Amino acid sequence: MTGPQGRATVSREGALELAERYVCPDRVRTLRALAVDLVVGRREGYRLWDVDGRDYLDLHLNGGVFNLGHRNPELVDVLVDALQTLDIGNHHFPSVERSLLAEQLVGLTPGSRYAVFASGGGEAVDLALKSARRATGRRKIVSVTGAYHGHTGLALAAGDERAAESFLSDGAPRDFTRVPFDDLEAVERALGAGDVAAVILETVPATVGFPLVSPDYLHGVRRLCDEAGALYVADEVQTGLGRTGSLWGVQRAGVVPDVLVCGKGLSGGLYPLAATLLSERAGRWLEEDGWGHVSTFGGAEVGCRVGRAVLDITTRTSTQDRISALVARFTTGLDELQRKHPDRLLEVRQTGLVIGLRFDHPQGGMLMTKALHGLGLWAMFAGFDPSALQVKPGLLMDDEMADDVLARLDRAVATLPAGAVS
Numbered sequence: 167m168t169g170p171q172g173r174a175t176v177s178r179e180g181a182l183e184l185a186e187r188y189v190c191p192d193r194v195r196t197l198r199a200l201a202v203d204l205v206v207g208r209r210e211g212y213r214l215w216d217v218d219g220r221d222y223l224d225l226h227l228n229g230g231v232f233n234l235g236h237r238n239p240e241l242v243d244v245l246v247d248a249l250q251t252l253d254i255g256n257h258h259f260p261s262v263e264r265s266l267l268a269e270q271l272v273g274l275t276p277g278s279r280y281a282v283f284a285s286g287g288g289e290a291v292d293l294a295l296k297s298a299r300r301a302t303g304r305r306k307i308v309s310v311t312g313a314y315h316g317h318t319g320l321a322l323a324a325g326d327e328r329a330a331e332s333f334l335s336d337g338a339p340r341d342f343t344r345v346p347f348d349d350l351e352a353v354e355r356a357l358g359a360g361d362v363a364a365v366i367l368e369t370v371p372a373t374v375g376f377p378l379v380s381p382d383y384l385h386g387v388r389r390l391c392d393e394a395g396a397l398y399v400a401d402e403v404q405t406g407l408g409r410t411g412s413l414w415g416v417q418r419a420g421v422v423p424d425v426l427v428c429g430k431g432l433s434g435g436l437y438p439l440a441a442t443l444l445s446e447r448a449g450r451w452l453e454e455d456g457w458g459h460v461s462t463f464g465g466a467e468v469g470c471r472v473g474r475a476v477l478d479i480t481t482r483t484s485t486q487d488r489i490s491a492l493v494a495r496f497t498t499g500l501d502e503l504q505r506k507h508p509d510r511l512l513e514v515r516q517t518g519l520v521i522g523l524r525f526d527h528p529q530g531g532m533l534m535t536k537a538l539h540g541l542g543l544w545a546m547f548a549g550f551d552p553s554a555l556q557v558k559p560g561l562l563m564d565d566e567m568a569d570d571v572l573a574r575l576d577r578a579v580a581t582l583p584a585g586a587v588s
């Protein structure tokens with residue numbers, strides 16, 4: 167079937183059928199089992215419409231890709247304007263756009279000296295771990311059980327074991343050690359032999375439902391890395407770009423990493439872009455080996471323009487004020503929610519606007535995804551802990567929408583079975 171301007175159009179059912187046949191059969195079936203049959207059509211701000219016109223609030227934002235809203239008009243203008251004169255660019259040559267974005271990122275990121283660009287977070291994590299290996303001459307990578315760093319090579323091997331093993335991509339197991347989250351003694355033991363290149367940490371682990379971090383944990387990891395000569399790699403793909411209330415989550419904790427990885431929101435939701443920010447030590451190879459790492463689409467010039475605008479908007483006083491107001495509103499609202507549903511909502515985990523809710527039911531987060539979908543709100547359960555729900559409010563959301571989100575959460579929690587486990 168053909169729509170306006172000769173574009174092919176397809177119904178929601180048709181799109182689901184094609185996706186099930188050609189793209190992601192199991193994913194379509196799993197979502198359908200949850201009664202989720204959303205095929206996104208129109209999108210604007212923090213609202214989505216499925217192709218049949220049903221509207222949703224987006225409280226998932228694809229992990230922060232849409233921090234500043236879907237099709238943020240300021241960012242759309244920047245991209246359209248960039249396309250008048252630029253394209254992806256040639257990654258072999260120095261480029262004005264990449265250089266300016268690199269300067270801006272390094273200026274905003276304590277401890278960083280160089281910026282290397284990628285087209286996605288996994289690729290940027292791979293580069294972080296490669297750099298740590300080259301800087302230290304060691305192979306071993308320490309990560310956290312239940313971590314998620316992407317589905318590319320080293321990133322996949324450092325993440326959840328099951329995902330890597332099923333593709334026979336778990337690396338040489340002796341090169342990847344996992345430790346429980348928030349356990350400093352385990353990190354100390356893992357670093358004991360002095361053979362570790364890097365400890366990689368999501369500042370707040372997303373896929374286990376954003377558990378709270380003990381106040382001294384990140385500092386402790388920093389100290390242990392220094393003592394062992396290992397690099398601290400901060401994966402800020404979800405926690406970066408303002409979501410914790412600071413530009414980077416590690417800044418909120420007062421920790422300076424050797425390497426910081428950002429992605430998702432840097433794209434403005436419009437052009438794929440990620441970056442690995444390297445300290446002097448981690449990035450020394452850039453001084454020695456001009457083609458040590460190359461990426462055709464990493465740092466595409468039109469994307470860099472958008473990335474700069476993302477940083478401008480995110481660091482603006484009005485945005486900072488909006489984030490602070492939202493943090494306070496969600497703190498109060500979620501506290502009320504927990505007082506109202508103590509037998510259902512076990513834990514509110516809030517680090518700025520990085521929020522996880524854990525329920526008193528092993529599938530509580532999943533049941534919430536389903537109930538909220540029915541109430542026109544899109545939020546995802548935590549992939550590695552279905553008892554938890556990820557809550558990611560847009561950074562520019564207004565108070566009225568925040569209250570609407572809290573009201574829908576309240577209605578959805580009320581549908582959960584009470585006191586199922588304890």
Ligand SMILES: Cc1ncc(COP(=O)(O)O)c(C=O)c1O
Pocket residue numbers: 229285286287288289291314315316317368372401402403404429430
């Ligand atoms: C914490 C974290 N790191 C890395 C990645 C990988 O990013 P990408 O999907 O862009 O490769 C993700 C993606 O969800 C993530 O959440």
